Amino acid sequence: MKQNKTTIEKLTYPIQEFLHQEASGGILLIIATVIALAWANSSFADSYHHLWHTYVKIDVGGVGLNYSLHHWINDGLMVIFFFVVGLEIKRELLVGELSSVKKAALPIAAALGGMIFPALIYTLFNLGSESASGWGIPMATDIAFVVGILALLGNRVPLALKIFILALAIVDDLGAVLVIAIFYTSNISLTSLMIAGGLIVLLIAMNRLGIRNLLVYTFVGIALWLAFLKSGVHATVAGVLLAFTIPVSSRINTKKFKNETENLLKDFDNAGEHGEDVLTNSERLSIVDQIENNCEKILTPLQRFEHGLHPWVSFFIMPVFALANAGVAVSDELGSALTHPVSIGIVLGLFLGKQIGIFSFSYIAVKLKLASEPEGVSWKKIYAASVLAGIGFTMSLFIANLAFNSPELLNISKVGILAGSLLSGIVGFIILKSALGKKQ
Helix, strand or coil: CCCCCCHHHHHHHHHHHHHHHHHHHHHHHHHHHHHHHHHHCCCCHHHHHHHHCCEEEEEECCEEEEEEHHHHHHHHHHHHHHHHHHHHHHHHHHHCCCCCHHHHHHHHHHHHHHHHHHHHHHHHHHCCCHHHHHHHHHHCCCHHHHHHHHHHCHHHCCHHHHHHHHHHHHHHHHHHHHHHHHHCCCCCCHHHHHHHHHHHHHHHHHHHCCCCCHHHHHHHHHHHHHHHHCCCCCCHHHHHHHHCCCCCCCCCCHHHHHHHHHHHHHHHHHHHHHCCCCCCCHHHHHHHHHHHHHHHHHCCHHHHHHHHHHHHHHHHHHHHHHHHHCCCCCCCCHHHHHCCHHHHHHHHHHHHHHHHHHHHHHHHHHHCCCCCCCCCCCHHHHHHHHHHCCCCHHHHHHHHHHHCCCHHHHHHHHHHHHHHHHHHHHHHHHHHHHHHCCCC
C-alpha cells in the first residue's frame, strides 16, 4: 500500500520539482552547447554565423523592430528567462530560503563573496585595458548546469545542500541583474524610461486593485519590454521588474477551496446516475469546469506564470540561447585565446574566484554567528558546491555579449567561459563525489 507523503516531503516538493526540471534542462543545455561548438568548428561554420545574423522585422503597434535572430534571442527570448528568474527571486524572498534573515544570511554572504572575488581577479589581469569592461563576466552561476551535475550523483546529495546552492544562485542572479542594469547600459533615453516608469506604476496599481488576469499582465509586460528596448537600459531588466509586480495572493482562501471542492466532488458522484462518461454527462462536465475554475483561483498569478513558463525556459529558451551564443571557433588559435588576459581573467575568476569567495564568506558568516551551517552538510560539501558554482555559462555568455563590441574579444571571452565552466564542473564533481563517499 502506497504511503502518504510526510509533512517535510510536502513542503519540499516544489523545490524537488524545480530541481528536476533544472537537471533535465541542464542536459539539453549541454547538448545545445556541443552542437553549437561542433557546428562553429565544422565546414558549415559560415552557415552557423549567417543564420544568427539573419534579420527579422516585426511591427508591434506601429513600432518597427528589425533585429538579427541573435538579437531577438538575447533581447527578446531572454526577457522571459529573466522574468522567470524574477518570479523565483520574489517567491524566495516571500516564502522561501530568503524569506528571513536567518535563512537568507548564508546564501547572501556566499553569493557576495562569489561575485566580489571573480570580479577582482578578472580586473587584476585586465585593469587599464580595453577589455576591463568584462569584469562582470565571471560573477555569475549557471544553476541549470550545476543542478544537472548534482543529478548525476542522485539522492546522495543532501537536500539541504541543493537548497543552499539554489538560494545562492538566486541571490547571484539578482546581483547579475543589478550589474547589467547599472553598468552595462548604452545611451539613456529619458522619454522611454519615463514611459517604462509609468507602466511599472500601472502594473503596481493593477496588483493593488486585485487584477489577476495573466493576459492583462502579459500585454502590459510587452509594452514595458518595448519601452526598455528603446531606453538604453538592457531590455531583460524589464522581465525582472515585471516579475516583482505579479500578484502573490489567491482569489479564494484554502478553506473555501477545500469546502467548495468537497461539495463539488459529492455533486460529481451523485451526477453519475446520469452516465459515467463526462463527455456525455453535461452535469458532470459542468462540475469539472467549476473545479478547474477553483483550481485556477487558489493558485496565485505568480505560481501560474512560473509553472507555465519554467518548462519553456528550461527546455527551449536556454538551449536556443546556448545554440546561438556558444558557437566559437576554437580549433585555430586555442592556445593564444587561453593565454589572453581576458580568458585568463575569466577562467581564474570562475574557477578560483568563485570557490574562494563563496567558501570564505560562508565560513566567516558561520564563525561570526551571522548565519547557521546547513543541517547535515559538511564544509567539504560546501567547498565542493563553491567549486561547482564556477560554472557560469548562460549568464556569463549573456554579460560577455554586453561587455564587448569587439568580435575578437567576445570570442576570446567565450573560450574562457567554456574553459572555466568545464574546469569548475569537473573538479567540483570529483570533490563532491569524494565528500559524499561510496554509494550505499
